Amino acid sequence: MSTxxxxxxxxxxTKANAASAKKSAEELHLTASQRLxxxxxxxxxxxxxxxxxxxxxxxxxxxPEILEQDCSLAQSSAYRNLTELIEAGIVHRLIAGDEYxxxxxxxxxxxxxxxxxxxxxxxxxxxxxxDEVERSIDRALEAAASSVGFLAEHHRLDVLGRCATxxxxxx
Amino acid sequence: MSTxxxxxxxxxxTKANAASAKKSAEELHLTASQRLxxxxxxxxxxxxxxxxxxxxxxxxxxxPEILEQDCSLAQSSAYRNLTELIEAGIVHRLIAGDEYxxxxxxxxxxxxxxxxxxxxxxxxxxxxxxDEVERSIDRALEAAASSVGFLAEHHRLDVLGRCATxxxxxx
DNA sequence: ATGAGTGCAAAGGCTTTGCATTAGG
DNA sequence: CCTAATGCAAAGCCTTTGCACTCAT
Numbered sequence: 001m002s003t004x005x006x007x008x009x010x011x012x013x014t015k016a017n018a019a020s021a022k023k024s025a026e027e028l029h030l031t032a033s034q035r036l037x038x039x040x041x042x043x044x045x046x047x048x049x050x051x052x053x054x055x056x057x058x059x060x061x062x063x064p065e066i067l068e069q070d071c072s073l074a075q076s077s078a079y080r081n082l083t084e085l086i087e088a089g090i091v092h093r094l095i096a097g098d099e100y101x102x103x104x105x106x107x108x109x110x111x112x113x114x115x116x117x118x119x120x121x122x123x124x125x126x127x128x129x130x131d132e133v134e135r136s137i138d139r140a141l142e143a144a145a146s147s148v149g150f151l152a153e154h155h156r157l158d159v160l161g162r163c164a165t166x167x168x169x170x171x
Numbered sequence: 172m173s174t175x176x177x178x179x180x181x182x183x184x185t186k187a188n189a190a191s192a193k194k195s196a197e198e199l200h201l202t203a204s205q206r207l208x209x210x211x212x213x214x215x216x217x218x219x220x221x222x223x224x225x226x227x228x229x230x231x232x233x234x235p236e237i238l239e240q241d242c243s244l245a246q247s248s249a250y251r252n253l254t255e256l257i258e259a260g261i262v263h264r265l266i267a268g269d270e271y272x273x274x275x276x277x278x279x280x281x282x283x284x285x286x287x288x289x290x291x292x293x294x295x296x297x298x299x300x301x302d303e304v305e306r307s308i309d310r311a312l313e314a315a316a317s318s319v320g321f322l323a324e325h326h327r328l329d330v331l332g333r334c335a336t337x338x339x340x341x342x
Numbered sequence: 343a344t345g346a347g348t349g350c351a352a353a354g355g356c357t358t359t360g361c362a363t364t365a366g367g
Numbered sequence: 368c369c370t371a372a373t374g375c376a377a378a379g380c381c382t383t384t385g386c387a388c389t390c391a392t
Contacts (some may be wrong), residue, residue, distance in 0.1 A: 042391080044347065063381085074349045079382060081347085095266050098357085100381070114312075116321045127315040136307050141285075141330050144298040149335030150287045157328045159312050164320030213366075213371065234356085245374045250357060252372085269382085271356070 028055055028109060035088040046073050047081050051090065051105070060094050060102035060115070060124045096124050096158070107154075114156070118163035125163070194280060199226055202280065206259040217244050218252050222261065222276070231265050231273035231286070231295045267295050267329070278325075285327070289334035296334065 032051050033043040053069050054061065063078055073081075082103055085091035090109065094102040096117045102124050104110070112134065116125040129137075137155065145152040194202065203222050204214040224240050225232065234249055244252075253274055256262035261280065265273040267288045273295050275281070283305065287296040300308075308326065316323040 042346065077348055095268060097266060098272075101269075116316055116319070119324070125319065125321070127319075129311045129315065133307055133311040136304055137328070140300045140304040141328075144300065145287055145330050145332065148287070148296065148298075149338065150289075150296070150330070151333040151338050152330045153290065153332040155328065155330050157308070157312075157326065159316050159321070159323045159326050161316065161324040162322040167320065167322050215372065248373055
């Protein structure tokens with residue numbers, strides 16, 4: 001089923017992602033609901049709100065950013081719900097630096113992408129690369145990993161630097 | 172001078188790194204000493220020991236791993252010294268997951284490489300990719316970054332999965 | 343009524359910091 | 368001598384957890 005959370009799919013997910021267009025909000029919530037159900041968890045209004053907030057953002061958000069948009073949820077509940085959404089394969093956690101974690105929808109609910117991480121303000125933006133480059137990266141990483149018996153599950157490619165705002169604010 | 176810490180060199184460092192062979196221990200310590208001196212810091216035995224430990228390892232190490240090899244240093248001093256070595260451009264800190272940070276020598280003291288991160292045991296191993304793939308990645312990232320006014324400083328590319336030990340220990 | 347979800351407060355765990363002491367140029 | 372470096376203990380900070388209460392089926 002295309003709505004099942006992937007368990008251990010190797011690196012070569014580029015084509016599949018390119019093929020699956022971004023899900024509609026309806027499909028997204030249905031999928032989220034199903035994945036939670038399969039673990040005997042409920043798709044509560046709080047969790048739906050979290051998914052909505054992440055779906056509406058064009059970049060991964062931190063807990064403070066999320067709570068800014070929905071302060072009705074206790075911080076601990078936000079963390080707990082995000083953890084459960086992660087375990088259900090709906091959300092992905094990103095460790096960008098030494099500050100807050102960033103949360104985004106899982107890649108199979110959006111599409112394969114990478115990140116621009118501002119080393120000054122911590123903001124993270126999404127970027128995508130061409131399928132050609134992605135395939136070249138996949139091949140190279142898979143070769144390097146398998147040569148040492150490493151079972152590659154996925155890769156992360158981040159660009160570190162200064163975002164436009166921080167660059168213009170201070171050279 | 173090739174012994175100066177780079178301040179904001181863009182992505183295209185592949186050729187330079189490929190050209191500069193791994194420094195000898197002597198050169199390494201000299202460079203480290205000079206970089207610290209330029210910030211009015213001393214190259215103490217503790218700091219030299221830290222550099223030695225990192226130089227002898229073929230992978231980034233955590234604080235516990237470092238202290239295992241030199242328990243003569245207080246944990247707080249290890250953190251403080253590593254922070255100063257980072258600020259002097261001698262050491263690089265890696266945030267692999269939600270556990271300990273990993274420390275390694277700065278890339279211009281070793282060579283450009285990437286990491287295999289085991290999601291089970293947290294161990295990090297180094298890998299290198301071909302210059303061709305690196306150039307292709309650099310070009311793609313630079314194009315994506317500059318199109319949104321992002322000033323790219325460097326990139327990080329990690330493979331997440333299971334290391335050989337964890338794979339054989341438990342399917 | 344049985345199990346999941348929530349909020350509050352407290353605890354955890356890695357890392358940083360304050361402060362007095364020691365060492366180096 | 369003056370400044371940096373060190374060790375110990377305490378504090379910080381993001382995140383997780385315990386517990387009692389509420390809600391859904």
